[in-house]
Amino acid sequence: MAQYDALAARLGDIEKTIHFYRENVEFPSFFRALGPVRGKRVLDVGCGDGPYARLIARKGAEQVMGTDSSGEMIRLAEAAEAEEPLGIEYQVHDVATMPTLGAFDVVVAVNVLHYADGAAALAGMCERIASNLASGGRLLAYVGNADCDTEAAQEFGFSVDRPADMDEGDPFTVTIRATPPASVQVHYWPPASLVRAVESAGFTRVGWEEMTHSPVSEDSAALLGRLLRNPPGLLLSAYKE
Numbered sequence: 001m002a003q004y005d006a007l008a009a010r011l012g013d014i015e016k017t018i019h020f021y022r023e024n025v026e027f028p029s030f031f032r033a034l035g036p037v038r039g040k041r042v043l044d045v046g047c048g049d050g051p052y053a054r055l056i057a058r059k060g061a062e063q064v065m066g067t068d069s070s071g072e073m074i075r076l077a078e079a080a081e082a083e084e085p086l087g088i089e090y091q092v093h094d095v096a097t098m099p100t101l102g103a104f105d106v107v108v109a110v111n112v113l114h115y116a117d118g119a120a121a122l123a124g125m126c127e128r129i130a131s132n133l134a135s136g137g138r139l140l141a142y143v144g145n146a147d148c149d150t151e152a153a154q155e156f157g158f159s160v161d162r163p164a165d166m167d168e169g170d171p172f173t174v175t176i177r178a179t180p181p182a183s184v185q186v187h188y189w190p191p192a193s194l195v196r197a198v199e200s201a202g203f204t205r206v207g208w209e210e211m212t213h214s215p216v217s218e219d220s221a222a223l224l225g226r227l228l229r230n231p232p233g234l235l236l237s238a239y240k241e
Contacts, residue, residue, distance in 0.1 A: 004048070004068075004069075004070035004072070004073055004184075010178065010182055011049060011076070013178040013179065013182075014176050014178050014182050016178070017157040017176050017177055017178040018156065018157040018158070018176060020156060020157075020220075021156040021157060021158075023214070024213050024214045024216055024220075024224065025156075025211065025212075025213045025214075025224065025227070025228070025231070026142070026233065027055070028212060028213065028214045029209070029210070029211045029212050029213075029235060030052070030110070030140070030142065030235065031055070031059075032209075032210075032212060033140060033209035033210070033235050033237065034056075034106070034108070034140055036059075036060075037056055037059050037060060037061045037106065038059065038060035038061070038062075039060065039061070039062050040061050040062060040063075040105040040106055041061070041062055041063040041102065041103070041104045041105045041106070041134075042056050042061045042063065042064050042065075042104060042105065042106045042107075042108065043064075043065050043066075043067070043101065043102065043104040043106070043107045043108070043132055044056065044064065044065070044066040044067070044107075044108050044109075044110070045066075045067050045068075045093075045095045045098070045107060045108070045109045045112055045129065045132075046067070046068055046069075046095055046109055046110060046111065046112035046115075047066030047067060047068050047073070047074075047077060047090070047110075048068055048070075048073045048077070048110075049073050049076035049077045049080065050066050050076070050077030050080055050081070050088065050090065052108060052110055053065075053066040053077070053088050053090075054080065054084070054086060054088065056108070057086040057087065057088050058086065063087075063102075063104075064086070064087070064088045064089075065088070065089045065090070065091070065101060065102070065104075066088060066089070066090045066091075067090070067091050067092070067093040067095065067098055067101070068090075068092065068093075069092065069093065069094040069095070070092075071092050074090045074091070074092050077090045078090050095109070095112055095125045095128055095129065096116070096121050096124035096125045096128060097124065097128065098128050098132075100131045100132055101132055102132060103132070103133070103134035103137075104132055104133055104134060104137060105133075105134060105136075105137050105138070106133075106137060106138050106139075106140065107129050107132055107133055107137070107138075107139050107140075108139075108140050108141070109125075109129065109139065109140075109141040109142070110141070110142045111142050111143075111144065111233070112125065112141065112142075113125055113126075113141055113143050113189065113194060113197075113236075114143055114144035114146075114186045114187055114189055115186060115187065116169070116187055116189065117169060117171070117187055118169045119168070119169065119197075122169075122189065122193075122194075122197045123197055123200060123201065126197050126198050126200070126201035126203070127201045129201070130201045130202050130203065130240055133240040134240075135240060135241065136239065136240065136241070137239070137240045138237065138238070138239050138240075139198070139203060139236070139237070139238045139239070139240070140209075140235065140236070140237050141235070141236045141237075141238075142233045142234070142235060142236075143189070143191075143194055143233065143234050143235075143236050144174070144186055144189075144232065144233060144234075145191075145230065145231055145232055145233060145234045146162075146166075146188050146189060146190050146191075147190070147230065148160060148230050148231060148232045148233075149226065149227065149229065149230040149231075150162065152223070152226045152227040152230070153227065153231075153232045154177070155223050155227070156223075156227065156232075157176055157177050157178075158174060158175070158176065158177070158232050159174070159175040159177055159181075160172070160173075160174055160175075160232070161173040161174075161175070162188070166188040167188070168188060168189060168190070168193050169187050169188065169189070170187065170188045171185050171186070171187050171188075172185070172186060172187070172188060173185055173186075174186055174232075191208070191234065191236075194236060195236075198236065198238045199238075202240065202241075203238035203239060203240055204238070204239055204240075204241050205237075205238060205239045206236070206237070206238040207236075207237055207238075208234060208235060208236060208237070209235035209236075209237050210235075211228050211231050211233075211234065211235060212228070213228065
C-alpha cells in the first residue's frame with residue numbers, strides 16, 4: 001500500500017506518539033482476547049513492520065508468517081527478523097488477493113479491514129482470510145471503530161476527520177499527531193457491516209472482544225475509561241467451522 005510505503009521511514013516518530021495507547025490498551029486487549037498461541041500456526045495479514053508477528057512468535061507459536069501489501073514495511077520486518085531471528089517468514093501480498101499460503105490455526109488482522117474501499121474489496125479480504133484458515137481456525141481482527149469518540153482519541157495521539165452522514169465504504173482520514181502529522185485514508189465500515197461481511201465469507205461465532213487497559217495512574221485511568229466507552233479500535237473474533 002503506497003501510503004504505508006511513504007510512512008515506513010517515520011515509524012519511530014509515529015510509535016512515540018501512540019506508544020501509551022498501544023502499550024496500555026491495544027496490546028493488552030489483543031493478547032487477552034487471543035489467548036495462548038503455543039504450538040499454533042499463525043498468519044499475520046497486514047503485518048506492517050511485524051510487531052504483532054514478533055510478539056506472537058515470542059509467545060511460542062509453532063509457525064508465524066506475516067504479509068503486507070507494502071514492500072517497505074516488509075523490508076523493515078525482515079530487518080527486525082535478521083536482528084532477532086524468531087523464525088518468522090514475511091511475504092508481500094495484498095490481503096484481498098493473497099493466495100492460500102497454508103492452513104493456519106489463527107489469522108490476525110490488525111487495522112486491515114477498514115482499508116477496504118468498497119463492498120467487493122471487503123468481501124475479498126474476508127474470503128482470502130478464510131481460505132488461509134484450517135477448519136476450526138480463528139480470525140482475530142482489530143478494526144477501526146467508525147463511530148469512535150473523536151475528542152477522547154485526541155488525548156492519545158489520534159485525530160479523526162470523519163464527515164457526518166457517511167455511507168458504507170466512504171473514505172475519511174485518521175491522523176497520528178506526530179511532528180509532522182502522519183495521515184492515512186481509511187473507509188467507513190460500521191460494526192454491523194463488518195459482521196455481515198465476515199459471516200458472508202462463511203465465518204461463524206462472530207462477536208466482539210472486550211477492550212481493556214493495563215494498570216495505570218488514577219488520572220490516566222479516568223481518561224482511558226472515557227476512551228474505552230467508544231474506542232478508536234474494536235476487536236472482532238470469528239471462527240471457520
